[in-house]
Amino acid sequence: MSTESMAWPSTTAESRPFIDQLHEWATTVDHKRLGILYIVYALVFLVIGGIEATVIRIQLIRPHNNFVSPQVFNRMFTMHGTTMIFFVVMPVLFGFANYLIPLMIGARDMAFPRLNAFSFWMTAFGGLLLYFSLVGANGLYGAGNAPDVGWFAYAPLTSQTFSLGHSTDFWTLALLVSGFGSIGTAINIVATILCLRCPGMTLAKMPLFAWLNLVMAGLVILAVSPLTAAQIMLLLDRYLGAHFFDTQAGGSAVIWMHFFWIFGHPEVYVLVLPAFAFASEIIPVFSRKPIFGYPVMVGATVAIGFISMSVWAHHMFTVGMGATVNTFFVISTMAIAVPTGIKIFNWLATMWGGKIEFKTPMLFCIAFLFQFLVAGLTGVMMSAAPFDWQLGNSYFVVAHFHYVIVGGILFTLFAAFYYWFPKMSGKMYSERLGKLHFWLFLIGFHLTFDFMHIPGLLGMPRRIYTYEPGRGWDTWNLIVTVGVFFQAAGILVFLGNLIWSYYRGETAGDDPWDAWTLEWSTNSPPPAYNFASIPEVKSRRPLWDLKHTDDPDWKYE
């Protein structure tokens, strides 16, 4: 194993030929490199998914628009949703988890490095498989057009009768394949956290980042598997003549919904828990205080994990499940608001009495707090089932979940990028460009997603390629579309900042933020072996202890 720093290919002229470097990256089992592969992969698909969203919004900028045909539009929203969830957010979160968990727990790598590589390449292949569906010459066997059944692919729209050709099969297979990758990563995360912590780091002393990813991994194991099962059933229906979802043979369309949402709801907690992890690491450092209420934060996380497995049918309030069943899912969904709210209060209390520094990572985290508050409250609104009978399947829902995923998860993701970029690259990003990105994206986000709630309240359903004038939806749709361009500008500034700073940024040093977890104790970027010798810890903030030997944390915890 080389003793040189191994992160990105070096920018100085090296004697090693490019093909060798490529080979190293393609065959790596190092968690840091795999993390970066996941992250770069996700960024590429972020741009593609963003283009799909832009096409959608241009089509909807005015009623009866003709920018794209209904067939193309239906493919756009299917691909946008599928891409963003499975090939952007999940990979980027797995990437950060892979990169940071071993460093934060004082280990040399993940528990199963080869499984790690296998999982990444499965996920990557899944994405390519999904997009192969676009390769559309009619003569090309097996190829056709992109899937157009919605990201949730309700039966019986996905049966051979209503979904001719192979586009639905590409959707199914791509997610099946990447699902195996996700489960592999989750197994790896669980084994790493439970088995490879450095001496002294009990579960009660590990960073919240590790706790949140541990619960996330547990959810992946329990929730992605039902999707795998449902997709196998769908393939059996489509190709072997099975009748799982065949309503003509007495089968049930509703059972697909149950299976899908048993996956789909925990899935959104899979997406959001790592976002909470970022916030829980960044907010304390930039408030100069420890996280408020660590044990309660752990408890709330575990509670969210459990409760999230019992709320799924709140996506099905309009399906006709009966009053008793509806009522159960109302109470379980409202219940999950309690631990989630507790987390917001704890972050607030962390900032309270602190000395807040408004660096770019913190700006994104502060915006996250306001936005996640709104997102959670619109969720509470929809948990009241009768209210959901109006709001469900409308643009109010679209606004709500984009508020969570963009306003919550993407904002903390940006914070994480800026926060750990110095560690991963050894360079400092441009703070001016970072702030420009923040303001551009903030304005765009609010233009689009604040006003998107209104057409929902005025009766505009989802997944429609055009709409009637005279329903009062026109102006709002226009404003929503305008916001897209601000967001696109923000993303361009972001990507430009990353690339420019990687080549021209100032050297960052090991610990540019004066932080307290183990990853800041090693070089930037870390050597292949992470630590010269495995550390031993006595508290939740080992570097605080080292920097404040008169006043270490372990005296107070």
Place this chain on the structure above:
Amino acid sequence: MNAISTTMPPPELQWKLPARGRVGMYALIAAEAAIFTIFVVAYLFYIGKSLSGPRPRDVLSPPIFYTVCLLSSSLTMHLAGMRLRGGKVPSFGAWLLLTITLGSVFLYGTASEWHRLIYEDGLTITTNLFGTTYYSLVGLHGFHVVMGLLGLTTVMLFTILGAVRQEHGERIEVLSLYWHFVDAVWVMVFTVVYVIGR
């Protein structure tokens, strides 16, 4: 600055964490259990809902003998593991071979049952909801038996080639966890298909 030693832990404070092989296997078993649960739920949901065609009680008879074979193979696997941990490699090989044989007999049983159902009773996966759920659930289990047998056979090969030694006991234990899981799933499938469903 790479090391964060404060003081060495006192000798009696051991830092012992679970073995990663076991934890990984338990996590895999949890994922597989979730997949099976969905197929079991579909099976239970569709009991009695077929619009036509043979019903379970018309064509199914509980495969007692083959079930005994499969469940015994868990016992033989456990015994094999004990032999290996005790250093008795040839004995381990013998019990392992018996396990593989019992598992294969079970697979033969499933195959012959399917042959009868298809060619004599006219039940296929497309016949009705019962056919759909039966073949998919039993088939999924059978697929996992095949996977397990592949793993066991690979170890058998290594044993014959002399590559397996006493210190591999823990790894064999991890593999046998998978085999026990496959058997436990059969208990569940048997109950649902041949007891409840009939």
Place this chain on the structure above:
Amino acid sequence: MQSRGSTKWHPRGSQILVCVCCTAAAFADPAPPLSPTNIFAPASTPAKSIFGLSLFVLAVTGAIFLIVFTLLLYSVVKFRKRKSDDGREPPQVYGSNQVELAWTIIPILIVLALFMATARVIASVQKQARLDNAIEVVAIGHQFWWEYRYPGFGVVTANELHVPVSDDHHPTPTFIKLLSADTDHSFWVPRLAGKTDLIPNHPNSMWIDPHEAGVYLGQCAQYCGTQHAKMLLRVYVQPRADFDRWIQGQRQSATESSAASQGQRIFETTSCIKCHTVAGTVANGHFGPDLTHLMSRETIAAGAAKNTPENLRQWILNPDAIKPGSLMPAMQLSDQDLDALTAYLGTLR
């Protein structure tokens, strides 16, 4: 790089606040209507029950928002690092059990209150007993149109639902059974009720009792394929006498008209009759809408176009021009045949 210690104004927070207040005020304003599909302008009991619940929920969540928003804003302003900072770390506070208990118990109580209010409305809407004089309708969703049957009256029609006005003292609600002929759909007329899905092999039911006559709009709210967007809903709420007259009209067979017999011949000898029904003739197809009283409707193609001779002609010639991806094939007819056919359809009142 130093952090700026100047006051940080958060336009996003107040922007949201202003938004919520203005739109809430605008929504609650009944005239002139902001939108014919405004969920905050209920005209029927289920929609009104939902509206009442929604006000309560909005009040509670609004209050929570204001409180937490203010606290967040305050903390970000008050506890920012000043330029004159002495560089020492602030007091390191790890937690407080009392505070944690407080902000656990209070949300639990709020959740209980919200839950009880919600459970009541669920029961009142979903457990409504059927009245004897209720109008029974069976709605069948198709790709991409609505079929309506009135079993009590022997009427079959499409796309435009007629119901009588319901009076609080003598209620005549309409109970709608929801079925599907193909894939999932959803019946959503916001001013009359929440949406309920139409799922094959899973009959659902809903009810409405509109208090004011008029036309109420909506559309399919569950993605059902290419033309999901143009599966529009029109509900005509009429005084009882008008409703009865409409029913009588719909029950008649198609009237014979010699002038349009050439068109009728074309209709009956091309594949039209394979999909469409015209009562009293040989046309008995069920895949497409019943055309017996086509001219009694204001729109065609489930609301995608106004029911005019030009649109009708265009629809027959090339449906994709109006509703691309709809399941009606383009009928390859000559101009003369097209004119005759359109004239015939014009007699189907």
